[in-house]
Amino acid sequence: MILTSRTAVLLSTVTLFAQVAFGLPTTSGPERRNNARAVGQISNRNESSTLREAPESESDLQSRLDGIWASTTDSNGADTFWDKVVRQAHQNILPGQGIDINYIDEPDTITDTLVGPLDPRDSFSNLNNPDVPGVHYPRSSDVDPSFTIPEEALRAAIYLPPGFTASSNRQVVLFVPGTGSYGHEAFGPNLLKVITSAGAADAVWLNVPAAMLNDAQSNAEFIAYAISYVKALIGDDRELNVIGWSQGNLATQWVFTYWPSTVPKVRQLISVSPDFHGTVLANGLCLNAGNLTNDIKEGLPCPPSVLQQEYNSNLISTLRAAGGGDAYVPTTSFWSSLFDEVVQPQIGLTASARIGNARKKGVTNVEVQTVCGVSPGGGFYGHSSLLSHPLVAALTLDALRNGGPASLERIESDIHDICQNVVAPGLELADGIKTAGDIVLAAVRLIAYPAKLKEEPVLRAYAV
Structure with missing residues (x-):
């Protein structure tokens, strides 16, 4: 390569x-x-x-x-x-x-x-990750299902960047990518750069094989293991936060629902462009290149995780019925109203990204156009470009510094100035272009993915 x-x-x-x-x-x-x-x-x-x-x-x-x-x-x-x-x-x-x-x-x-990944930092062959006491395999605890993926593969998908040390006193962020992406390429030009530049946390990220296009239930195993592994690595004196993009959030909610031992290990979840309730646009993503200008047709082959993200799919319906539509940890969710080209609906009370607070863990739901209004920050932001949004960056830093969820009230005096930016302060034009360009790279992988299906994968026994 x-x-x-x-x-x-x-x-x-x-x-x-x-x-x-x-x-x-x-x-x-x-x-x-x-x-x-x-x-x-x-x-x-x-x-x-x-x-x-x-x-x-x-x-x-x-x-x-x-x-x-x-x-x-x-x-x-x-x-x-x-x-x-x-x-x-x-x-x-x-x-x-x-x-x-x-x-x-x-x-x-x-x-x-x-x-596969285009950058070595998105490798899922990190075979030098150390053994850590307290990470249990094939089950993290008696209340969790057993992993079906070999532990070596689960551990190798976790990227610990050079210089990362388990002995630092700073909190840690585990970045979880979305459909068609890997950790660094998704977050490197935006939130990862913002957080590390501000010294708000140390970062590690997850690179799930096949760019999260495989069965979402398999993708979730990588997340469940990574939470347990990274928390065991950093110990009780450091806090672990999860920041997800797109499917990364849906799969994390699946983990919290069916791997309950992960919940107390996570300080908070920060979600960008999530589809907690699926998307009515999933079928359009299944058209493939050969149907580029055709009418939408049912039953076209598609990557498994895309089928599972269809609005009211078996996976989505099962997760919702099990309580996965409500937060398990303090949660901040960001979305871009009518402009998200991948996830819809994304407006008002019907937004797929809106997460409930039935467990009273603390939730902040943020539709960026509602907050920023007619300023530049209230304009067009898509599924990937939201990752470089100035309000998303500001509230992410707020949540990390104060504990989740993020608070609009804490940054109220700065919101006007924040929303005057197109990309977050500290980011450059090139970062905004790279971030927006991730949607094109994800589309390439949607077409290239070889093991397309016509029907959603069956639910695992633990979820039935």
Whole structure:
């Protein structure tokens, strides 16, 4: 795998889509031809397509994203998620690195490369993580189900950055990524940078194999183990916080529900763009490249965790019935109203990101447009770009410094100034572009993922 400059990241959306279209092992001949048809639109090979220079300012970035995602259709009438991914790629709003596909020859290698991490810090082969007393396998406690994934794999998915020490007196944040992403690429340009720069906490992160596209119940095992492992590593004198993006929050709620031993180990949960109640847009994510401009159809193959995130899926319904719609620990949830291109509904009392407080643990639900109003911070923010939002950063720091949940009242005097920013203070334009670009990289992996299903995975015995 060859890491390249930012300008070469177009390979993550152009040539990579093209290579995938002709070689996924589980894709039939007709489906490959359909993919190839769509790739003609994605690959920027027709003469009418143009690749713009990257945004020149934060306001330019926000304006371009607004023009792509907040609009119903473009001049050609295109309005699917996949159409808009193409438009974002052509606007050069992309993640900060790509891969050199000239070194990829075989379809299996292409698939592994696209779905796998692009950065060594997103490795799930961290075999040097130390043994820690107090981490029990295959069961963390008598009240938990047994793990089904080998302990070596569970431990190797935890990334302890160079310089991390178990003896520091600072609290720790465990970052849990979302669908189609890994820990550092999701959080590195935004909240991880904000938190470490402010000295608010030490950070570790989770890199779940297959970028959280596998069965969400398997993804949850990695989270459950990571909570127990990191807490045992840092001891009782340091507090463990969890910050999740997208599915990372849903899977964490699953962990709190079915691995109850994890709950007292976590100080708080901070959730960005979560889909605690699923999303009505999941079916649209299952269209795949070959159906880029077709009407939505039922029963198209899709990564398992995407099927499980459909609104009222078996997994979502089961979690809700078991009490997973309410907080188990102090919880702060952030979402972007009508502009989230992946999770809907996300407005008012119906927001999928809204979490209840039946257990009286303390909850702060924040729809950023409601708080920031007509200021720049009240404008367009999508599923990934919310990670660099100035209010999200400010309230995350507030929660870490004071204990969760975050409090709007504690920062009330600063809210006007905070909301005047497009990206959080301390972040640069390049950070905002990388963060927004994660949605394109996630889309690449949605297509590349080889083990697509037509039906949701069955529920595990412990949840039935």
